[in-house]
Amino acid sequence: MKRNGAEIIVEILERQGVRTVAGIPGGANLPLYDALRDSSIHHVLARHEQGGAFMAQGIARVTRRAGVCLGTSGPGATNLLTAIADAKLDSIPLVIITGQVPLAMIGTDAFQEVDTYGLTLPITKHNFLARRPDELLHILPEAFRLAESGRPGPVVVDVPKDVQTGECEFDAWPEPWSNSAPAPCNPSEIDALACMIHDAKRPVLYIGGGILAAGCEAELAQLARRNSIPVICTLMGLGVFPADDPLYLGLLGMHGSRATNLALEEADLLIALGVRFDDRATGKVAAFCPQAKVAHIDIDASEIGKIRPADLSIMGDVGQALRQLLPLMDAPPRDTWRSRIAQIQIDFPPAQPDSDHPLHPIRLLREAARLLPHDTIITTDVGQHQMWTAQIYPFRHPRTWLTSGGLGTMGFGFPAAIGAALARPDRTVLCVTGDGSFLMNNQELATLAELGLNVKILLMNNGHLGLVRQQQELFYGERYHATRFEARTDYAALARCFGVKGVTLDPLEDPAEALARIFAQPGPCLIEAPIPENANVYPMVPPGAANRDTIGGTVHA
Amino acid sequence: MPDPVIDLLVQNHAGVMSHVTGLFSRRAFNLEGILCGPVEDGAQSRMFLLVNEDRRLPQLLNELAKLYDVIHVELRHDIPRQAFDPMQVVREEV
Numbered sequence: 067m068k069r070n071g072a073e074i075i076v077e078i079l080e081r082q083g084v085r086t087v088a089g090i091p092g093g094a095n096l097p098l099y100d101a102l103r104d105s106s107i108h109h110v111l112a113r114h115e116q117g118g119a120f121m122a123q124g125i126a127r128v129t130r131r132a133g134v135c136l137g138t139s140g141p142g143a144t145n146l147l148t149a150i151a152d153a154k155l156d157s158i159p160l161v162i163i164t165g166q167v168p169l170a171m172i173g174t175d176a177f178q179e180v181d182t183y184g185l186t187l188p189i190t191k192h193n194f195l196a197r198r199p200d201e202l203l204h205i206l207p208e209a210f211r212l213a214e215s216g217r218p219g220p221v222v223v224d225v226p227k228d229v230q231t232g233e234c235e236f237d238a239w240p241e242p243w244s245n246s247a248p249a250p251c252n253p254s255e256i257d258a259l260a261c262m263i264h265d266a267k268r269p270v271l272y273i274g275g276g277i278l279a280a281g282c283e284a285e286l287a288q289l290a291r292r293n294s295i296p297v298i299c300t301l302m303g304l305g306v307f308p309a310d311d312p313l314y315l316g317l318l319g320m321h322g323s324r325a326t327n328l329a330l331e332e333a334d335l336l337i338a339l340g341v342r343f344d345d346r347a348t349g350k351v352a353a354f355c356p357q358a359k360v361a362h363i364d365i366d367a368s369e370i371g372k373i374r375p376a377d378l379s380i381m382g383d384v385g386q387a388l389r390q391l392l393p394l395m396d397a398p399p400r401d402t403w404r405s406r407i408a409q410i411q412i413d414f415p416p417a418q419p420d421s422d423h424p425l426h427p428i429r430l431l432r433e434a435a436r437l438l439p440h441d442t443i444i445t446t447d448v449g450q451h452q453m454w455t456a457q458i459y460p461f462r463h464p465r466t467w468l469t470s471g472g473l474g475t476m477g478f479g480f481p482a483a484i485g486a487a488l489a490r491p492d493r494t495v496l497c498v499t500g501d502g503s504f505l506m507n508n509q510e511l512a513t514l515a516e517l518g519l520n521v522k523i524l525l526m527n528n529g530h531l532g533l534v535r536q537q538q539e540l541f542y543g544e545r546y547h548a549t550r551f552e553a554r555t556d557y558a559a560l561a562r563c564f565g566v567k568g569v570t571l572d573p574l575e576d577p578a579e580a581l582a583r584i585f586a587q588p589g590p591c592l593i594e595a596p597i598p599e600n601a602n603v604y605p606m607v608p609p610g611a612a613n614r615d616t617i618g619g620t621v622h623a
Numbered sequence: 624m625p626d627p628v629i630d631l632l633v634q635n636h637a638g639v640m641s642h643v644t645g646l647f648s649r650r651a652f653n654l655e656g657i658l659c660g661p662v663e664d665g666a667q668s669r670m671f672l673l674v675n676e677d678r679r680l681p682q683l684l685n686e687l688a689k690l691y692d693v694i695h696v697e698l699r700h701d702i703p704r705q706a707f708d709p710m711q712v713v714r715e716e717v
Contacts, residue, residue, distance in 0.1 A: 183638060184641065187641055187642060187645050188645050188649055192691040193638075195638065366689070367685050367688070368682060368685035368686050368688075368689060371681075372682055
C-alpha cells in the first residue's frame, strides 16, 4: 500500500488505540492535521502548546497509557518544553509529535525553525527525528513502547514537513505496541527481602509513583495490612493507599506531618518501593532514617543507590516483586510498633487551620472532601494550595491525585484537569489552584468552555505567590519582594469572559452551602475563594535541613 | 593504573554523540578525551571516553546503559592516556 508520512502517523495512532490528542496546528504540521481531519481521533484544540501537553499528561496520569500531543515547529516546540520536562521528572508516558521545517531547510535558520531534537534531548526518555516517511512505521510504535515500558517517560518524534507529505510503499502495518508481563525478579533477592521484613521490628513502607506506574496498589495494601507495616507516601504516591486506613501515615518530607517524619526517624527498616529519595522527601540525606536498613525496589537501575546506598536492592517491576514476595510472608502482629505509630499520630495530629477565617484553605479542602464523591480526581498547581491539598485531602483511590511533583510546574493543574476529564468523563474533576499558578495557563478556559466538561476550579486567592512569600517570611527576615500582586484580579469575572461560570465565595460566610450548590451542578465552574493572605503551610522543614528539624506543626495543633 | 575509560558500543547515527555527551555536560562532568569510530560496516560506533575517577561514575554508567542507542557499556582501566593525545595523529601526518 501507499501512504504519506502524515497518514502513516494518524493510522498508527488509531491502531495504537489513541482516542484523544491535544495540540495546535501551524505551518510545519499542517499535513498531519490534514490527515487527522479524516480520522476518528478526537482532536482537542488547546490555546497554548503547554496547555495541550498538560492535557495529554492528564490523560496519561489517569489511564496509565501514553498521552499524545501535537505542536508545530519553532515556538510550537519550545512552548511544549516545560510540559515535556515535567513528564520526564514524574515519569509520565507521553508521545509528542512536532512538525519541523522541510529536511533541506534544517540548519538554515528557516522561518519557525528550532532544534527540537537538541532542545528535547535532556528532557525526554528518548527522541527521534524522522528522515523518511517509511521510518515512521518503526519510530511510532517504538515511541509508544519507550513511553510506556520500564520507567515511563516522554518521547518526542520530530517530523519534517516533507517527511509528512512524502509517500512510501509498504506491505503491512506494524503491530501496535502492547505491554507484556513483567520479567520475574531474582528469587533469592525476594527471599532476602522476606527475611529482612520478618526480622524488622519497626519497618515502614516508603512508597511513590512507581507503584502507580506498576499498577500494584492492591498488592501493596496486602503487604502493609498482613504485616502491619505503616505506609508513608511521597508526593507522587498519594492515593496509592487509602488515607482512612490506620496504617496510613501520609506525606513525608518538607511539608509532611511530624508524625510521618518521626516514624521514619524511629524505623529500623525502610522498604522503598518505586521512589527516588527526592530531596524534598528526604530532607538532609545524612539524617534521613538514621537507624534504618534500606531495601530498595525500582525498575530503574540508575535510581538504586543514587542518593542512599541500599542494604538490599531489587531491580525490577515492583508489582512483580510484591507478587513474588507475598506468598513468602508471615503475618507478625507487631503490636508494639503499631501502638507506637498510633501514639505518634495522636501526639502529632494533621495540620489545623491557623486562624478562624471561614475560608482558611484547610477548612475549604475538608469541606470539598466531605461534599465530593470518593473517586473525584483532584489536580493541583504548585504552591501552598498544593501542599495543603497533599496534607489534608483524604485520597482513597489511585490516580485520583494529579500533581506536578518533580518539576513543580505552576500552570500544570488546570490543563491536566481538562485532560483527566477527557479521559474519565464519568468523574468529577476538581482543580485546586492558586492565583499565581492559575494565570500561567488560564487561556485554557476557552478550551474548557468549548468542551463543557465537569471540571471545577477551586482558586485559592491570597494575592500572593504564597509559598515564596512564606519562604521570604521564614528564611529571608520578612524582606518581602516581588511576591505580592498589586493588581486585584476578578477571577470569577475572568472565567465568565471565557464563557465559563464563575463565582466568588463570601469571605465572611461558611462556604459549605455555596460549595454544595456549585458541586451539585454538572459542568465547568470557577470558584474563587478569597483566602487569608498570610496563612502559611505548616509543618515545614527548611530547605537543606533534616526532617526532624520541623518548623510549626505542634504550635498550631 | 591508567585513568578510567568508558568503552561504549552505540548505534551509529546523528544524535548519538549528543545523547552520550549530554549526560556528562548536564552534570558538569568533564570528558577528558573522546575517541570514536565506526565499526560493523558503519552500522555501529565504538566510543572510548576518558574520564577522571569520580564517585558519580557508577551512576553515569547506569544512565549510559539506559540510553536507547547504547548497546554495551563497560568501564576499563587498560587504555593509556596517550591514546587520546590528538598531537600523535598530527605528528604522524607531518
